[in-house]
Amino acid sequence: MKAYGQMNTEELLALKEELTAEFEDIKSRGTSMDMSRGKPGEDQLALSMGMLDVLDSSSDMKSQGTDTRNYGQMDGLLEMKKLLADMVETDPENVIVYGNASLNIMFDTVSRSMTHGVMGSTPWCRLDRVKFLCPVPGYDRHFSITEYFGIEMIPVEMTENGPDMDTVEKLVEGDEAVKGMWCVPKYSNPQGYTYSEETVRRLAAMKPKAADFRIYWDNAYAVHHLYGEKERQDWLPDILALCKEAGNPDMVYEFVSTSKVTFPGAGVCMAASSEANRKEFLRHLQIQTIGHDKVNQLRHVRFLRDMDGVREHMKKQGELTLTRFEAVWKLLESELGGLGIGTWTYPRGGYFISFEAMDGCARAIVAKAKEAGLTLTPAGSSFPYKKDPKDSNIRIAPTYPSVEELQLAGRVFVLSVKLVTIDKLLENK
């Protein structure tokens, strides 16, 4: 098939007619499909059902002396700290175990900085301007938090090696209003890129203008590899150790959860950071809550056991995810390959494939797909203020539908891309 850009008006119109017929046919079936969020599929959830068997009324509910059923042990069970630390390859001493959602810790941390500042700095709510760097495309829910608190978001271009570090360094080291930076450093949302060692080292070595500048290191997909073989997995250095080495021990808050290891909503999450930062987290936490769910922590450690257990579990999950990613890739390649109307990423882990349409087409493609019953993440979501300046990025989330559903959903997607692009090309003729 000829690249669309080389077709003349007649060819494009003929193609449009043909594709429209196919599109209308699918549309008439009235199917409802969802590829909008990074949501585990049923088969993936089934892998964790054994977690419901590890505790029953005859169980020993103690963890290293702590009765998990009662108050106490605000910072979490030792064995849970160990497991979560191992997942991100950091020291268990760095860890505070929280509740069910790492997003909640990030929100609360921003909120605390607004009302109480960071380690004695002026509370951000009293400052005229507070800015966060936002690698783009990025995770929409990060951007929602900073938007909610009126924090100005500065987009920084992502590359395959992480955010454009020249820009990051210039902004962080030159502007005292820059107080934070969002990062999904491994299998990034939505592109699936992993920060290179050089990027991580440069981040760790920055000399921020603001003493209360912090990197929000959301290591959400730390163990979410598509492939079981180690050499086909991405690796990320322990930024906390690198920061310490570089004389910046307090510059990073790291987050991870088991939301996409066991059950979303019924998982366990953590924050890892320096001793001084942990003290500040705990001072706040002791006022905020009576402690987190230690029974669920116990359930997790009894079920997952240790990193071998996690690896074994995630290998099965990776296989299920890979099947879906491959189904999408196959369709994209066979249907869009060589047409010059879109590119997409090939991550080795995580939950998403990032699709780059022709400039100015993303919003229309998402709307078109919706017509035929396919819900995609709203275009622009991966950008601050939901504004994609090029209107080209679409996040594909293939984990929830079954492979069968994906076939149809994928068809709707490629048809939508084609039809919208043709219209765009015709407009420009």
Next chain:
Amino acid sequence: MKAYGQMNTEELLALKEELTAEFEDIKSRGTSMDMSRGKPGEDQLALSMGMLDVLDSSSDMKSQGTDTRNYGQMDGLLEMKKLLADMVETDPENVIVYGNASLNIMFDTVSRSMTHGVMGSTPWCRLDRVKFLCPVPGYDRHFSITEYFGIEMIPVEMTENGPDMDTVEKLVEGDEAVKGMWCVPKYSNPQGYTYSEETVRRLAAMKPKAADFRIYWDNAYAVHHLYGEKERQDWLPDILALCKEAGNPDMVYEFVSTSKVTFPGAGVCMAASSEANRKEFLRHLQIQTIGHDKVNQLRHVRFLRDMDGVREHMKKQGELTLTRFEAVWKLLESELGGLGIGTWTYPRGGYFISFEAMDGCARAIVAKAKEAGLTLTPAGSSFPYKKDPKDSNIRIAPTYPSVEELQLAGRVFVLSVKLVTIDKLLENK
């Protein structure tokens, strides 16, 4: 035995010698006892172990169509809403289900008011003065929250019918800086008083000077009766309904949890309020988190079933608590009765007995008890800024020790009261 106030110096000194001998004897045993917090005992926790059997790997994990293992249903399972609403006798429609700790909702609500105001009001962090009314003695962790946010706390005297309403009305209706009021309306912490219907009606009918004034109605002990017979239980009207009737639909946030029904830390909690307030809660929640633990909600509804289930469960718990309360009362009566050196409350539910020592003695009594290995709640804790103006109130929390341990702990307590009071009386001779 003669009242201490009528003894002369000689008598007091002789008594002191005798009591000191007994005190030193216990002290020499080196026992460690804890009556400092409202913490369930082992036998009470055992009552909920069946909750670990209701879900296993073969369970249907759906609740009215919702897969509890996945994202979604931000405001909680319908059946959980119903159960929590029934516990406080309000409409399930009023309810948003949260995580494991109602204290956390209260904290977050104050925090949100600081950063975002209340329904469009000026964010409290931009105001010069924000005040909360604090019925005293009250719950220390409420006061810690308001202190943490720099909110000025105004103590209001508690009576057996609730806070002194003349004062409350005057302050709420006369001062725009008064933005909130802490209440534990049923089996109050620490006295165990329940607000009378008249008190609740007067609260509901107030005309606050500040449009963003809210009552924080912490109905923590709603179902925590000591006695199974209905006529021996306290009853509290549904303040949300009364507020609506009085034209103040948005004035109250109500909170409750199962922390002391099932497992502290592994329970489920809620906020109940008007539609407009719930909208504001949810707008915040959708940014703050990906949702709460619905698997634990399912576990709770499968285990407790309905209000009959809750009543049956809490009847057993009440029996265990009552045995402990009775052990304490018996000791107080036989050892302190008629001496004129202390009074105490006889609640019909909740977790605490409140003890009033002679003015100026509470701090010294707590310190004295500590000498012999008994940890009590620090004196002053039940007051804003931890300052009991009369230094007379001590909170007794008898639920954690066994009845056997309570015998010894109780002896230490009464000996400490006696010895400290004698010193006080001698000082004043």
